[in-house]
Structure formats: C-alpha cells, structure tokens
Amino acid sequence: MSIQVKNIIKRFGTFTALDNVSLDFPQGQLTALLGPSGCGKTTLLRLIAGLDIPDSGQVLFDGEDATQDHVRERNVGFVFQHYALFKHMTVFENVAFGLRVKPRQERPSEAEIGERVHRLLNLVQLDWLADRYPAQLSGGQRQRIALARALAVEPKVLLLDEPFGALDAKVRKELRRWLRRLHDELHVTSIFVTHDQEEALEVADQVVLLNHGRIEQVGTPDAVYAHPSTPFVYGFLGNVNLFHGRADGQHLDLGETRLPLSTSISSAIADESAPTTLTTGSEPVAATAYIRPHEINLLKVSEHPAVEGAIRARYIRAYIIGPSARLELERSETGEWIEVDLPVATFQQLGLQAGELVWAQPSGFRVFAQQAA
Numbered sequence: 152m153s154i155q156v157k158n159i160i161k162r163f164g165t166f167t168a169l170d171n172v173s174l175d176f177p178q179g180q181l182t183a184l185l186g187p188s189g190c191g192k193t194t195l196l197r198l199i200a201g202l203d204i205p206d207s208g209q210v211l212f213d214g215e216d217a218t219q220d221h222v223r224e225r226n227v228g229f230v231f232q233h234y235a236l237f238k239h240m241t242v243f244e245n246v247a248f249g250l251r252v253k254p255r256q257e258r259p260s261e262a263e264i265g266e267r268v269h270r271l272l273n274l275v276q277l278d279w280l281a282d283r284y285p286a287q288l289s290g291g292q293r294q295r296i297a298l299a300r301a302l303a304v305e306p307k308v309l310l311l312d313e314p315f316g317a318l319d320a321k322v323r324k325e326l327r328r329w330l331r332r333l334h335d336e337l338h339v340t341s342i343f344v345t346h347d348q349e350e351a352l353e354v355a356d357q358v359v360l361l362n363h364g365r366i367e368q369v370g371t372p373d374a375v376y377a378h379p380s381t382p383f384v385y386g387f388l389g390n391v392n393l394f395h396g397r398a399d400g401q402h403l404d405l406g407e408t409r410l411p412l413s414t415s416i417s418s419a420i421a422d423e424s425a426p427t428t429l430t431t432g433s434e435p436v437a438a439t440a441y442i443r444p445h446e447i448n449l450l451k452v453s454e455h456p457a458v459e460g461a462i463r464a465r466y467i468r469a470y471i472i473g474p475s476a477r478l479e480l481e482r483s484e485t486g487e488w489i490e491v492d493l494p495v496a497t498f499q500q501l502g503l504q505a506g507e508l509v510w511a512q513p514s515g516f517r518v519f520a521q522q523a524a
C-alpha cells in the first residue's frame with residue numbers, strides 16, 4: 152500500500168507541530184522520519200496511524216482519503232519504543248493476541264493461529280522462546296516479539312516509533328540490520344521514526360528530514376548525505392566545520408583566506424528558503440562555508456610557506472578511531488576549532504608536532520548565504 156500525506160497542518164493550542172507537510176511513502180519502501188527532538192516525527196506517525204486527526208490536510212492510503220478513518224479500519228501495525236508486551240501472557244499469546252481479538256467472522260481457527268504465530272516467531276528467529284514470559288527476555292528479544300505481534304494481523308503498513316531507542320548501541324545495530332532483512336522479505340510499506348542519523352542512513356530506502364514541523368529534505372540516504380540541500384541537513388547529518396565570511400559570485404572571503412567558488416571545488420550558494428546563485432559581479436553577501444572533516448587536506452606551513460585557498464591553523468591533538476584519525480586544529484585567525492579526518496597512514500606520514508602550524512585546504516565544500524535573522 153502506498154501512503155501520501157498532503158498539506159498536513161497539526162496544531163496543539165497555538166503551537167504548530169506540523170506545518171503544511173506533504174510527502175509520498177511509496178509502496179513497499181522503508182522510509183525513515185529523521186529529525187531532532189520535538190520536530191514532529193511522532194505526530195506525523197500518529198496521524199498516519201489514525202491515532203490523531205490533522206487540523207487540515209489529508210492522509211491517503213492507495214490514493215483513497217483515509218484522513219477520518221478509525222485506527223481499526225486502517226490495518227496498520229505498530230511498534231513503539233515503550234510499547235510493552237503483555238506481562239502476564241507468554242510470547243506465543245502476545246503474538247496471537249491481535250488474531251484472537253478479531254471479530255468472530257474474521258478470526259482464524261486455533262490451528263491457523265498456532266501455525267501463523269510459529270511462522271512469525273520463526274521469521275523473527277525466536278520460535279524457541281514461545282513459552283517464555285516478557286520478563287524472561289532481553290530488550291532486543293522483546294522488540295523482535297513486538298514486531299512479530301504487529302505483523303500477526305498482516306498489516307498493510309508498519310509504523311515503528313524509535314523501536315530500538317531504549318537498547319544499547321550494539322544491540323541496536325544488530326536489530327536494524329535484521330529489520331532491513333526482514334523488510335526485504337516482506338515488503339510491507341514501513342515508516343520508522345528515529346533521531347539517529349546513522350540508523351536512518353543505514354536502514355531506509357528513503358529518508359525524510361524534519362525540522363520544526365517542516366520538511367527540510369527528502370531523498371535516498373546517499374543523496375541526503377552527499378547533497379544536503381539546507382544548512383540544517385548539513386549540520387544534522389554528520390560533523391561539519393562552519394566558516395563565516397562574505398561571498399560574491401567568485402570567492403568566499405574568510406578574513407585572511409579567500410576560497411575560490413570555482414567548479415573545481417564543489418560549491419553552491421543557496422538560501423534555505425529561496426536558492427540563489429550569486430553571479431560574477433554580485434554584491435558580496437554574508438555567507439557560510441560548510442566543510443566536512445574528511446574534506447580537508449593538511450600541509451605543513453614549514454614546508455609550504457604560502458598556499459592559496461587554505462586556512463591557517465595550529466595542530467592541537469588527534470584521536471585514532473579505527474582506520475581514521477580525527478585531528479583538532481585551532482584556526483589562527485579566530486581561535487575557532489576545526490575538525491579534520493584523515494586516514495591513519497596519512498596522519499602518520501605528516502608527523503605533526505603539537506602546536507605546529509598547518510594549512511587546512513578544503514577539497515570540497517558548500518556555501519550557503521546566511522539566512523536573514
């Protein structure tokens with residue numbers, strides 16, 4: 152089933168939680184709703200589920216208006232972070248629950264229920280736990296059982312609200328890979344809420360970035376990571392260094408450093424609301440360069456007394472994290488911190504001494520005109 156939301160507005164009193172949100176959730180895809188706390192992710196999920204109705208706008212299931220349909224009519228399955236299993240029921244009975252409460256005419260026979268529950272428990276690879284009670288399971292096992300329970304009624308849509316939020320990092324990682332595999336087997340249109348960027352980028356077919364009740368960007372994980380369309384997305388997806396200055400059509404001036412806005416450096420000038428390209432001869436405007444830590448090369452000032460398009464900085468320290476080294480620099484002109492990621496071998500070849508002066512030379516960056524405050 153495909154889902155669309157159109158021009159959704161949802162207010163709580165005078166506060167606007169969703170501000171004219173329109174989105175497509177294609178049939179059979181796994182979409183991640185990603186954004187900071189309070190941006191409206193859960194509110195959107197609840198409107199799709201039918202747990203709440205919007206002030207205006209529509210929710211369409213396969214093109215049919217479902218905005219006013221009751222949650223029971225929508226045939227959605229849920230898994231919530233704190234949606235506890237029934238404590239007094241075994242794993243088997245928890246998964247069977249949704250089938251047993253169906254109206255008599257639709258309710259499967261006991262034999263069918265038994266067969267379906269075991270099939271689902273096999274699917275989540277926990278059939279051996281059928282007779283246990285929730286208190287006898289690990290957190291990760293409980294979430295997998297919650298997923299089996301949601302799938303028991305054969306939902307057309309699966310909604311997951313931070314399903315792995317309460318689990319430790321290692322278990323989360325295992326479960327998200329497992330969720331992806333499960334989704335590839337079942338192809339149920341699924342939407343999951345997360346504020347963990349890595350989780351969204353690793354698991355989803357489509358990522359929706361929300362901020363203050365508005366959509367910032369929609370795209371594949373690769374597209375949103377490699378081509379953030381707004382400063383918010385740049386900052387939200389991964390680490391980034393910011394350099395404030397003034398840009399015209401050809402250069403960004405950062406005090407003593409002048410970065411060329413040439414085609415050899417991937418650059419673009421955009422304003423969050425109205426993308427603009429500054430052309431040659433444009434009046435300079437306040438602008439910020441967004442540079443990822445891995446988009447910076449380092450050269451020693453002692454070996455290269457002058458380097459065009461590079462920022463002078465002092466090397467402070469480095470941490471080795473697996474195959475890369477994260478370096479901390481202090482920009483000479485302003486004292487701001489600069490983070491640089493290098494392959495460990497490159498870092499070792501440089502042989503930097505603490506306090507040594509270096510040139511931080513961007514290999515790629517993006518420039519956004521400053522938003523009017």
Ligand SMILES: Nc1ncnc2c1ncn2[C@@H]1O[C@H](COP(=O)(O)OP(=O)(O)OP(=O)(O)O)[C@@H](O)[C@H]1O
Nearest residue numbers: 163166168186187188189190191192193194195346
């Ligand atoms: N029933 C409600 N009454 C009043 N305000 C609400 C209600 N539900 C949500 N809000 C507000 O709407 C905004 C969006 O909430 P929502 O739960 O959708 O955010 P979220 O993105 O899911 O956040 P989190 O990641 O923290 O769960 C928040 O500012 C929240 O305080």
